[in-house]
Amino acid sequence: MAEAITRETWPAALYDLLRQNGVTQFCYVPDAGHKVLIDRSLADTDVHSVPLTTEEEGVAMLAGADLGGQRAVLLMQSSGVGNTINMLSLTAGCHFPMLTLVSMRGEFGEGNPWQFPMGQAVEPTLKAMGVIVLRAEQPEDVIPCVTAAITMAYQSCQQVAVLLTQRLIGAKKF
Amino acid sequence: MAKLNKLQTATLPDAVLDRRQAVPALIENPNDFLMVAGLAGTAWEMSALTHESPNLFGLGGAMGAAPMIGLGLALAQPKRRVLVATGDGELLMNVGALATIALQNPPNLTIICVDNGHYGETGNQESHTGLGVRLDVIASGCGFPVVHVVNTTADMEEGRRLVREGGGLTFILLRVKEGPATHDGKKNLVPHIERDRFRAALLG
Numbered sequence A: 001m002a003e004a005i006t007r008e009t010w011p012a013a014l015y016d017l018l019r020q021n022g023v024t025q026f027c028y029v030p031d032a033g034h035k036v037l038i039d040r041s042l043a044d045t046d047v048h049s050v051p052l053t054t055e056e057e058g059v060a061m062l063a064g065a066d067l068g069g070q071r072a073v074l075l076m077q078s079s080g081v082g083n084t085i086n087m088l089s090l091t092a093g094c095h096f097p098m099l100t101l102v103s104m105r106g107e108f109g110e111g112n113p114w115q116f117p118m119g120q121a122v123e124p125t126l127k128a129m130g131v132i133v134l135r136a137e138q139p140e141d142v143i144p145c146v147t148a149a150i151t152m153a154y155q156s157c158q159q160v161a162v163l164l165t166q167r168l169i170g171a172k173k174f
Numbered sequence B: 001m002a003k004l005n006k007l008q009t010a011t012l013p014d015a016v017l018d019r020r021q022a023v024p025a026l027i028e029n030p031n032d033f034l035m036v037a038g039l040a041g042t043a044w045e046m047s048a049l050t051h052e053s054p055n056l057f058g059l060g061g062a063m064g065a066a067p068m069i070g071l072g073l074a075l076a077q078p079k080r081r082v083l084v085a086t087g088d089g090e091l092l093m094n095v096g097a098l099a100t101i102a103l104q105n106p107p108n109l110t111i112i113c114v115d116n117g118h119y120g121e122t123g124n125q126e127s128h129t130g131l132g133v134r135l136d137v138i139a140s141g142c143g144f145p146v147v148h149v150v151n152t153t154a155d156m157e158e159g160r161r162l163v164r165e166g167g168g169l170t171f172i173l174l175r176v177k178e179g180p181a182t183h184d185g186k187k188n189l190v191p192h193i194e195r196d197r198f199r200a201a202l203l204g
Helices: A010-020 A032-043 A055-067 A078-084 A088-094 A113-128 A139-155 B019-026 B041-050 B066-076 B088-093 B097-104 B135-142 B153-165 B191-203
Strands: A023-028 A048-051 A071-077 A098-103 A132-136 A159-164 B033-037 B056-058 B081-087 B109-115 B146-150 B170-175
Touching: A010 A023, A010 A032, A010 A139, A023 A032, A023 A055, A023 B066, A032 A048, A032 A071, A032 A098, A048 B066, A048 B097, A055 A071, A055 A078, A055 A088, A055 A098, A055 B066, A055 B097, A055 B191, A071 A078, A078 A098, A078 A113, A088 A159, A088 B191, A098 A139, A113 A132, A113 A159, A132 A139, A139 A159, B019 B041, B019 B109, B019 B153, B019 B170, B033 B041, B033 B066, B041 B056, B041 B081, B041 B109, B056 B191, B066 B081, B066 B088, B066 B097, B066 B109, B081 B088, B088 B109, B088 B135, B097 B109, B097 B135, B109 B135, B109 B153, B135 B146, B135 B170, B146 B153, B153 B170
Parallel strands: A023 A048, A023 A071, A071 A098, A098 A159, A132 A159, B033 B056, B033 B081, B081 B109, B109 B170, B146 B170
Antiparallel strands: none
């Protein structure tokens, strides 16, 4: 039986889950909440690890990966969601599968007031663009949420965001 | 009518080529490629050039998407040559994508910017390139190993060779006059049909 997922082990288990499900393109704007995934993708010679200058690049790249028969995932912080909005027209209109993992700021226990406007707008703006939003609040939520999202995205051609909430990843200390 | 000033650094000669001849002259054999075309002019002319072939994914919106769709496709299909054709306005909207693409350096990707210096679909306002911004210099600065500018027919043969032979990640700036793109009026740009026909042709 697999060991219980903890606050320390979920990021590595998440990377393994994505790889087991055939994800070979990892694109991201760096964020502390995605550090393990980014480092693992950089060390993995079987995947493309693609740093972006802005998150909307990643939405378009996911589309290109799908056209070529590969699976991609977009890793971003909540503030980056705001940069993707019009580009989600591409994904919604073409029924491109989209899996994005969003590390949240501007919510549970946030100490930086600049993070709140976009952090609080993540769910309503994504939903307004037709993206399905799942929330992982505890370490044991991560694998079931992303497993569900993988099926919804790559099998059912839905656009799915899994929010790695601030309760899960911890509020940044200043 | 008030106009924006050209940059004092603007040194390229005025464009002389007509895109209706120049684009087909540069891309001799479109069937050799998987292709992505940016919205408006390039999507229409690439559709006409390929007779609506399913090896073309043409955009009717999502401005700024074409180069990064090309990157995802080029990484997914390393044995195929990928050609992105897009306009100056579309490229400028996500110009950081050139930096992202250069870092990946996919050798099977060529980006052609059909640069008319204007936003042709929205009232023909001058674009940044029309006022002197140099996308070829930006591409070089980002690290594109091959960059070529086609100003006149004299530059065309080298452009054709680069497109044909593909010596690594390539950026070609095709400078054209203002004026309409070839538009045969038949292209179906229903988004999900674009996706389905492209994938069916490539992936079965």
